[in-house]
Amino acid sequence: MRRLIQFEMRKLFSRRLAQASLALLLLLSLLLGVSTWRNMYAFDGKSREGTGAAAVEIDQAIAENYAGILTDEKVQQILSEFAPDPTLDLHGMNAAYLYQNALQSSVALRFSDMNGGWNGVGVSDVFGDEEIRVGYVYGWLSTSQNLAKLFLVLSLVLVILLAPVFGGEYGGVDNLILTSRYGRTKCAAAKLLAAMLSALLVTALLATANLALALVLYGADGLDCSILLAPVEFVEGYIPFNLTCGAMLAYQVLLAFTGAVSVAGLTLALSALCQSPLTALAASAALYLFPVLLPVPETSWVFRFVSLLPVYHAQFRSLMSVEQMANGWLHAVWAVPVSLALACAGALLARRAFAKHQVC
Amino acid sequence: MKLQTNHLTKQFGAKTAVDDLSLTLTTGVYGLLGANGAGKTTLMRLLCGLQTPSSGEITLNGQRIAALGENYRSLLGYLPQHFAYYPDFSALDFLLYLAALKGLRETTARKRARELLKAVGLSEQTNHKIKTFSGGMKQRLGIAQALLGAPRILILDEPTAGLDPKERVRFRNLISAFSKDRIVILSTHIVSDVEFIAEEILMMKAGQIVQAGNPQEITAEIDGNVWEFVVPTARAEEYAAAFNTSNLRNTGSNATVLRVIADRPPVQNAVRVRPNLEDLYLFYFKGGTDR
Structure with a gap:
């Protein structure tokens, strides 16, 4: 069985299209990671400003000054330290949206009035009883944003990689496979295992590469800090629960794996049923992306179910934003059984369709 | 070993490809002859379990092959008429992959694969990618894979297609040496391929076996019906069109011998x-095709 799985994996990764897709995915991942880092900007409120590594350094230094639990005192200090120059004409712009650095942006957005003064709101008014740990979260949140895009692309790469698993055999090798001793039994099982293993490996590779790159660019600081005190671009539609950056990334990576397994199940079934890799590819991609076209608002109860479909595993923010369960767990944990069910159903369907098909 | 078909029928819509065929095959080489569309390939696919019969059954030593499953397939070697390869695999890798599917141990598979590649004249291309192979080389690789695992039942559909005369002789010798105590069925519409090696000829027409027996026996049926005569070369075509002509041979002195x-x-x-x-x-099969 081990040899069969090795052969099947070799078949998967020896295809030019698969190799090109994987290379492009890694390249995109590198480009996104590096360009996000290079485009970061920070001003320390006094004299120093910079982009890229300098911006990260400035943001981390500021975050270190206010490290720990967010208090009303710290809010006042931050507002005071980064108050806009009173002589500066803002031309009607809301000072809460002025960006100087990550921490200033995060605090101003919630606690500043139009002129950059305190808006009278306390920490408990915004976050209730939640303890908000302050730190440098910008780098990791940006990484998470990039990962969301990459995991969506990853799903399509997996479709390209797996569509020929069964579909590619119908071109004439099926004659040989199905008349061999294990052609209808172990071969199909080896194909399924190799496909699942490949999907998990590629997902692990992508997640590891991006997290490693982020670790190099941003360090480990901020992983234990709350995602709720995030700069302006992470507020609209972001996850409304008090998770640490580390926990959020763990959920996101878990959902990437559940998404990969679900996509694998879907693609394998269509690969065996469509009997053509190209048709399987098109059908899998269409079915995968279809749920985002459904006119279901995130506030609807139907969305609780729609959000468990594979495309939302990659677009994890919507799934992670669904109301928590009564026991305090995130609704997103349902993605695990759903993905396992999809993978098993897909695998069973694929195995049956391949083993039973009549060669004409 | 006895492979039997009992009232075997395969229909594709209104078309009957194999028609109520009852046949018993024991060890030996069987040459399945028939025009295009006679039902040879369908019969072979049925024997391989690649298609399910519309009615009737196929048994091996009294047991239905569908019920035997893996136990039947482990006895089977098959070369289809049309098949595909993995272009990025080498010849050796391709055979090792199929050997794994046939349940051969890795060391045995490696040894046997090299032997077979040598036997079909591909030993120098052992590690070459299949995408660099010519049609004839691919066909020889197909023959090699069919022989992997020393199958007790060997089914070869048009095995000599694309082979040059030298390779055809090599193939005939290979099959003759291999066939002892095995059932070998090879289909072709190239008569000379089976004339020398088949112990029994099965003539298939319209999904039925219309004649079966060893070459001497079955040719006896038309004993007295084959004629040769000499005509002027200028009128040879005219004569050939008028009769069921099996051969024209120009003697070089403005005369042609017609058979x-x-x-x-x-x-x-x-x-x-x-x-x-x-x-x-x-x-x-006067006219070339059966239907």
Whole structure:
């Protein structure tokens, strides 16, 4: 069985299209990671400003000054330290949206009035009883944003990689496979295992590469800090629960794996049923992306179910934003059984369709 | 070992490809002859379990092959008429992959694969990618894979297609050496491929076996019906069109010898000659295709 799985994996990764897709995915991942880092900007409120590594350094230094639990005192200090120059004409712009650095942006957005003064709101008014740990979260949140895009692309790469698993055999090798001793039994099982293993490996590779790159660019600081005190671009539609950056990334990576397994199940079934890799590819991609076209608002109860479909595993923010369960767990944990069910159903369907098909 | 078909029928819509066929095959080489569309490939696919019969059954030593499953397939070697390869695999890798599917141990598989590649004249291409192979080389690789695992039942559909004369002789010798105590069925419409190695010829027409027996027995059926006569070369085409002609041979002195199949002497000076399989084939499949 081990040899069969090795052969099947070799078949998967020896295809030019698969190799090109994987290379492009890694390249995109590198480009996104590096360009996000290079485009970061920070001003320390006094004299120093910079982009890229300098911006990260400035943001981390500021975050270190206010490290720990967010208090009303710290809010006042931050507002005071980064108050806009009173002589500066803002031309009607809301000072809460002025960006100087990550921490200033995060605090101003919630606690500043139009002129950059305190808006009278306390920490408990915004976050209730939640303890908000302050730190440098910008780098990791940006990484998470990039990962969301990459995991969506990853799903399509997996479709390209797996569509020929069964579909590619119908071109004439099926004659040989199905008349061999294990052609209808172990071969199909080896194909399924190799496909699942490949999907998990590629997902692990992508997640590891991006997290490693982020670790190099941003360090480990901020992983234990709350995602709720995030700069302006992470507020609209972001996850409304008090998770640490580390926990959020763990959920996101878990959902990437559940998404990969679900996509694998879907693609394998269509690969065996469509009997053509190209048709399987098109059908899998269409079915995968279809749920985002459904006119279901995130506030609807139907969305609780729609959000468990594979495309939302990659677009994890919507799934992670669904109301928590009564026991305090995130609704997103349902993605695990759903993905396992999809993978098993897909695998069973694929195995049956391949083993039973009549060669004409 | 006894492979039997009992009232085997396979229909594709209104078309009956195999029609109520009852056949018993024991060890030996069987040459399945028939025109295009006679049902040879369908019969072979049914014997391989690649298609399910519309009615009837196939048994091996009394047990239905569908019920035998893996146990039947472990006895089977099959070369389809049309098949595909993995272009980025080498010849050796391809055989090792199929050997793994056939349940051969890795060391045995490696040894056997190299032996077979040598036997089909591909030893120098062992590690070459299949995408660099010519049609004939691919066909030889197909023959090698069919022989992997020393199958007790070997089914070869048009095995000599694309082979040059030297390779065809090599193939015939290979099959002759291999066939002891095995059932070998090879289908072709090239009569000379089976004439020398088949112990029994099965003539298939319209999904049925219309004639079966060893080459001498079945050609006896048209004994007295094969004639040769000489005509002027200028009129050879005219004569050939008028009769069921199996051969024209130009003698070089403005004369052509025609070999025709007919119940009575086609011309006055015609000489009766001993029939061969090609004559018999023409007798049954005049016109080239069956349907």
